[in-house]
Structures are given as C-alpha cells and as structure tokens.
Amino acid sequence: MAAVSTRPPRTLADLLSDLAGAGPGSDAAWVEALRHDLDAAAASAAEVGGWDAADPLRLTKRTVAWLLRCPRRAVAGESGEPPGDDVLIGHAVDAAAKVATLVPQRPPTVDSAVAFLAATGEDAAADRLAEGSPLRAEASARVTALAAVWPAIDPAWWPRVEDPVRCRLAGGRVTVGGRLDLALGGPPTDRPAVVVEVKAGRWYDGMRADGHLYALLLALRDGVAPRAAVTVVADGTTQIEPIRPTILAHAAERLAEAMAVAADLAAGATPEARPNPGCPHCPARPDCPPGQAWRP
Amino acid sequence: MTAPTVPGVPLAGRGRDAVGAADRVREAVAAGVEAALAGASGPVGKVHVSWVAALDVAACPAAFRGSGADGWGFPGWSAATGAAAVGRAALDAALDGIDERRGLGPPLAPLEVVRDWIRTAPAGDGGVAGWVAELRADGDAGTLAALAAGAGRWVAGFLRTFGWPLPADLAVAAGMRPPAWRPPGVADVTVAGGADARLGRVSGAGRFALVVHRPGGGGDDELRDRATFEAAAGALTRGIAPEAVVVSSGDTGERVRLAVDDGVLAAGSRMVVAVVEQRVVALDRGFDPADATPSPRCRWCPHRPDCPPGQARS
Numbered sequence: 001m002a003a004v005s006t007r008p009p010r011t012l013a014d015l016l017s018d019l020a021g022a023g024p025g026s027d028a029a030w031v032e033a034l035r036h037d038l039d040a041a042a043a044s045a046a047e048v049g050g051w052d053a054a055d056p057l058r059l060t061k062r063t064v065a066w067l068l069r070c071p072r073r074a075v076a077g078e079s080g081e082p083p084g085d086d087v088l089i090g091h092a093v094d095a096a097a098k099v100a101t102l103v104p105q106r107p108p109t110v111d112s113a114v115a116f117l118a119a120t121g122e123d124a125a126a127d128r129l130a131e132g133s134p135l136r137a138e139a140s141a142r143v144t145a146l147a148a149v150w151p152a153i154d155p156a157w158w159p160r161v162e163d164p165v166r167c168r169l170a171g172g173r174v175t176v177g178g179r180l181d182l183a184l185g186g187p188p189t190d191r192p193a194v195v196v197e198v199k200a201g202r203w204y205d206g207m208r209a210d211g212h213l214y215a216l217l218l219a220l221r222d223g224v225a226p227r228a229a230v231t232v233v234a235d236g237t238t239q240i241e242p243i244r245p246t247i248l249a250h251a252a253e254r255l256a257e258a259m260a261v262a263a264d265l266a267a268g269a270t271p272e273a274r275p276n277p278g279c280p281h282c283p284a285r286p287d288c289p290p291g292q293a294w295r296p
Numbered sequence: 297m298t299a300p301t302v303p304g305v306p307l308a309g310r311g312r313d314a315v316g317a318a319d320r321v322r323e324a325v326a327a328g329v330e331a332a333l334a335g336a337s338g339p340v341g342k343v344h345v346s347w348v349a350a351l352d353v354a355a356c357p358a359a360f361r362g363s364g365a366d367g368w369g370f371p372g373w374s375a376a377t378g379a380a381a382v383g384r385a386a387l388d389a390a391l392d393g394i395d396e397r398r399g400l401g402p403p404l405a406p407l408e409v410v411r412d413w414i415r416t417a418p419a420g421d422g423g424v425a426g427w428v429a430e431l432r433a434d435g436d437a438g439t440l441a442a443l444a445a446g447a448g449r450w451v452a453g454f455l456r457t458f459g460w461p462l463p464a465d466l467a468v469a470a471g472m473r474p475p476a477w478r479p480p481g482v483a484d485v486t487v488a489g490g491a492d493a494r495l496g497r498v499s500g501a502g503r504f505a506l507v508v509h510r511p512g513g514g515g516d517d518e519l520r521d522r523a524t525f526e527a528a529a530g531a532l533t534r535g536i537a538p539e540a541v542v543v544s545s546g547d548t549g550e551r552v553r554l555a556v557d558d559g560v561l562a563a564g565s566r567m568v569v570a571v572v573e574q575r576v577v578a579l580d581r582g583f584d585p586a587d588a589t590p591s592p593r594c595r596w597c598p599h600r601p602d603c604p605p606g607q608a609r610s
Contacts, residue, residue: 054517098441161449162445166547179512187456
C-alpha cells in the first residue's frame with residue numbers, strides 16, 4: 001500500500017496521488033442508516049405529494065437547490081431565454097475539463113470545448129464563442145486557467161465524464177438523479193470514489209452543495225461513501241473537501257427538506273418567493289413582485 | 297385490427313419448449329403483421345421495428361405517428377446514438393484480448409478500452425466502426441471525444457453493475473449489426489433485437505437470458521416494456537425464446553430480471569405488431585390528440601402545443 005501524505009491536498013493532482021493507494025473504504029453501516037432516514041422522509045413526502053413509482057417526484061441538484069432557495073423559482077420551469085454570457089462561458093469551461101480528461105495528450109482550448117459541446121447537441125456556444133467574438137477572450141482565459149490546474153488522470157481511476165447517478169427512494173416514489181461532471185474511482189476499482197464538479201465564475205461557498213449532494217447519491221448507490229468532493233473553479237480555485245459522515249448527513253437533511261417542500265407544493269401550498277441574486281434571470285420575475293423588488 | 301395472441305406453451309419448468317414457443321411467436325407476429333398490412337390504404341414502405349419504435353408506440357401512438365419518416369428511421373450515427381454500440385464493441389474486443397492464463401487482473405479501465413477501440417476501428421465497415429474510421433480520417437476531435445465519453449460511461453456502468461470479473465457465462469453481443477427477423481413473405485418489415493449481451497449458452501432448452509444495459513434514465517414502466525419487447529424480439533430473431541431478460545441500469549446500479557413466460561411473449565408480440573399497425577394508421581392519420589397517451593415524455597414532446605392531454609399533464 002502506498003504511503004498516504006499527511007499534507008492536505010491542494011490540487012486535484014495532489015488528491016489523486018494521495019488517494020491512489022488508499023483503498024475503496026468501508027462505511028456500509030452509516031450509509032445504510034442514511035438511506036433508511038431518506039426512505040422515511042421520501043415516503044412521508046410521497047404521501048403528501050401523491051407520487052407513485054409510475055409517476056414519481058424527480059429531483060435533480062437544480063430542483064433541490066431551488067426548492068430550498070426559492071420555491072417560487074422551483075415551480076417556474078425553465079427559462080426560454082438563450083443562456084447568458086456567464087452561463088455560456090461556464091459551459092465552455094465545463095466542456096474544457098471534460099476534453100482535458102478524455103484527450104489528455106493535448107491541452108483543451110475554446111475550440112475543442114465548443115466542438116465537444118456541438119457533438120453533444122449544445123450548439124449555442126459555436127457562434128457566440130467564435131473567433132473574434134466579444135466573449136472569446138474571456139472564455140479563452142478561463143479555459144487556460146482551468147487547463148493549468150487540470151492533471152492527466154491515470155486510467156486506473158476510471159474517469160467517467162458526465163456520469164449518471166440516480167437513487168430511488170420510498171420504493172421508487174421519489175427519485176434523485178444527476179450527472180457528475182467527473183466521477184473517479186469507486187466500485188469495482190480498488191480506489192475510493194471522488195466527485196469532481198467544475199464551475200465557471202468565481203468561487204463562493206454555496207458551490208459546495210452540489211458536490212455534497214452527488215457524494216450522497218454515489219454513497220447511496222455504491223454503499224460506500226466517496227472520499228472527497230472537489231470543486232474546480234475557472235477563477236483558479238480548487239476546493240477539496242474530505243467527505244465526512246457529517247457532510248453526508250447534512251446533504252441528506254437538505255434533500256429531505258427539499259422533498260418536504262415539493263410535497264407541500266404538490267398538495268397545493270402557495271410557493272413562497274424568496275428574493276435572491278438569481279431574481280434578475282428568473283422566468284417567474286414578471287409575475288413576482290418580491291423578485292422585481294430585489295436589488296443587489 | 298386485432299393484436300396477436302400467442303397460444304399457451306409450457307415455458308416454465310422441465311417441460312419448457314423454447315423453440316416451439318419461438319415458432320409460435322413467429323406465427324402470431326407474422327399473422328398480426330399480415331392483418332395490419334392488409335388494412336393499409338396504400339404502400340406502407342419499409343418498417344423497421346426496433347425497441348425505440350416499440351417503446352415510442354407503447355408510450356404514445358399518436359406521437360409516434362406524428363414523428364413521420366424522419367422520426368421512424370435510424371437517425372444516423374452521432375456521439376449519442378453510437379455510444380452503446382462503441383462501448384459494446386470495445387468491451388468485447390478488450391475481453392477477447394485478455395489472456396486468462398495470466399489471470400484477469402484489475403478491472404478493465406473503461407476509457408482506455410474505448411480509446412483503444414476507437415483508434416483501431418476498421419474503415420469500410422458499414423456500421424459504427426466505419427463511421428468512427430471516418431471521424432478519424434476527418435479529424436473530428438469533438439465528436440470522437442464526446443463518443444469516448446458516452447462509450448466510456450456505457451462500459452463503466454456495465455462493469456460496475458455486473459461486477460468484475462464478469463459472470464463466466466456472460467457474452468457481450470459481438471456483431472456490429474443486431475440480429476433481425478422478417479415475417480415470411482413480407483420484405484419491407486424487419487424486427488431487430490437490441491440486447492447488449494446474453495447470460496448462458498443459446499440452446500434448444502432456452503436456458504439463456506438476454507441482457508440490456510442502460511447507462512441511465514427511465515422509469516419502471518419503460519424498463520419493463522423494454523424487457524418485454526426484447527423477449528419477443530429475441531424469440532423472433534434467434535428462433536428460441538429466452539428464459540429471462542435482464543435489464544441493468546448504470547445510474548442506479550440495479551439489475552431487473554424479467555422471467556419470460558407466455559404472457560411476456562404475448563405482450564412483446566403485441567408491441568411488435570403495434571408498430572406496424574401504427575405505421576398503417578399513419579397513412580391516413582398523423583398526430584391526433586384523440587389517442588394521445590399522457591406520460592412523463594410529454595414534457596419534451598414536440599406535439600405538446602397541439603395536445604390538450606399532454607398540456608394537462610403537469
């Protein structure tokens with residue numbers, strides 16, 4: 001077994017080097033306890049919300065986040081507007097990380113990221129990030145920043161890009177799913193699982209919640225908790241968070257709360273508007289006085 | 297039009313007649329297809345009955361009819377449509393390359409397995425390998441990267457769900473083209489199976505299971521429908537009814553086993569014939585909300601603006 005460094009890892013490369021010989025972990029008992037609690041919470045929510053296995057409540061990291069942050073936004077549906085500049089650059093940075101993982105022999109570029117997005121059916125980036133466009137320079141700078149911190153990943157880590165994970169609760173009456181930007185390790189490899197989320201923009205603490213939720217879903221699926229959640233931000237920040245039982249317990253509490261809010265809404269409760277920095281881009285804003293009143 | 301019925305056959309226990317059952321499925325489907333085509337107001341054209349078409353019809357016949365010629369045919373290779381085919385071929389090639397005398401070693405590395413296959417896929421093949429060779433020749437790095445991502449997910453999910461080493465009696469579907477069957481005397485109708493692997497040896501006793509691996513998504517109903525279709529398609533294309541269909545889901549890590557009996561074969565046969573029936577109906581009537589069937593698919597359905605039942609579904 002390789003020696004495990006006592007120095008806290010600061011980069012994804014550090015982390016993977018430290019964990020390569022750490023083994024897959026064994027925490028089935030407390031993961032099972034979390035599942036038990038979430039099953040109970042999901043069953044209660046399904047009773048109120050009226051969901052069944054044929055037509056379940058389907059939650060994602062996005063719906064969980066909005067149910068907790070602003071229920072009014074959670075029921076507003078998707079915006080028909082084209083993605084904003086920040087979102088578009090975020091897509092490019094996210095795609096660049098995936099290209100860097102899939103094609104490690106060449107550093108990612110805006111063009112390779114845009115080509116990857118086009119091949120996956122996302123065409124919006126092609127025109128707006130074309131050579132000479134106003135967004136091109138900023139996107140290029142952020143992709144370069146990401147490439148500088150992105151390591152070549154040993155294939156034995158089983159890198160999976162956009163890895164789907166889904167958890168069925170209460171006999172399938174509630175499902176929680178999503179796609180991890182990058183998943184590493186976990187069964188059947190001999191390495192612990194690591195969750196990697198890639199974010200555009202600047203680091204803020206709220207970014208951690210997505211990684212926590214995905215760590216919880218992986219733990220529930222595999223019966224063993226990931227060892228770390230890593231958030232790589234295009235501003236150069238790499239946040240590495242060891243996954244402790246308390247973190248997963250907190251993620252489970254948030255998920256249970258989101259299920260309860262969704263159940264109340266399904267039962268006819270009026271969705272509460274909670275003004276927040278997302279209000280300017282919210283599709284519900286025209287009919288939401290609190291959202292219109294929000295100011296930065 | 298009447299749905300076919302499969303005469304009762306003993307499919308369970310020691311008296312299992314898997315070949316006879318498949319023969320009767322073929323007779324029933326052929327009769328159903330013939331009856332459907334006999335009622336057509338004009339030429340129906342080529343009808344390819346795949347699991348995609350069968351599930352589309354099962355979910356909403358109206359939407360299936362409305363999808364038209366573009367929606368009925370194979371949409372062509374893309375990173376999305378090629379992922380499973382490449383993943384399956386890559387896994388099969390990697391398993392073939394293992395020298396078991398040296399031991400199996402650690403689990404195959406999915407992304408490496410896929411990259412190796414993509415690098416060496418032969419040109420000139422009319423299937424997915426030929427398409428990949430064209431991408432290589434064109435230097436289409438974006439599509440190759442997206443394809444590697446999708447195929448890598450497929451392989452990883454398969455290995456995680458079935459474990460390593462894989463079951464000794466598991467065989468990955470090696471051919472580039474799925475097995476197909478045509479009703480006798482009906483040149484324009486083809487039924488194709490979509491199984492990714494099988495467990496057990498195909499013999500007259502039918503003691504084998506077909507395996508379908510799905511990287512993610514889908515509810516319980518769709519999963520059961522897929523298994524039901526593959527049971528009938530397996531009987532039609534192999535001439536032997538499988539004992540079971542196993543559907544694995546990479547996102548949940550679950551494996552669902554549907555035991556194949558008369559009822560399953562009859563239901564699967566009805567799914568096959570229903571595709572032909574709806575193509576016949578489509579000659580005179582495209583999308584029509586009168587027989588629209590609301591489901592979770594309504595959220596993405598292009599006919600939703602013209603479909604009160606779909607709109608009513610929250």
